[in-house]
Amino acid sequence: MADDSTPNVNLSAPVGSVDLPAFDDDGNPHxxxxxxxxxxxxxxxxxxxxxxxxxxxxxxxxxxxxxxVQG
Ligand SMILES: [Zn+2]
Structure with missing residues (x-):
């Protein structure tokens, strides 16, 4: 059984997504x-x-x- 008090970062963990800009303001790739x-x-x-x-x-x-997601 998984312990809810420890972060689950295994391959089977639920995942979430965040969208980030591919380029900075000068057009340089991140x-x-x-x-x-x-x-x-x-x-x-x-x-x-x-x-x-x-x-x-x-x-x-x-x-x-x-x-x-906080930032
Ligand atoms: Zn990560």
Missing amino acids: EIWACHDCLPWHAEVVLSEGEVLVREWHAVDCPQFQQL
Whole structure:
């Protein structure tokens, strides 16, 4: 049984996504580094209303994800 008090960042953990701009204001690409805090991390490139975005998926308990959704 999983312990609810510990973050679940395993491959089977529920995942959530956050959309990030693919480029900065000067048009330079943002570097994407694989998350070292959760295993299910992956990313996809999406086109949203003509804008290229990077959609990062993390375990919902991942500290990086928590930081991204709060920031
Ligand atoms: Zn993560």
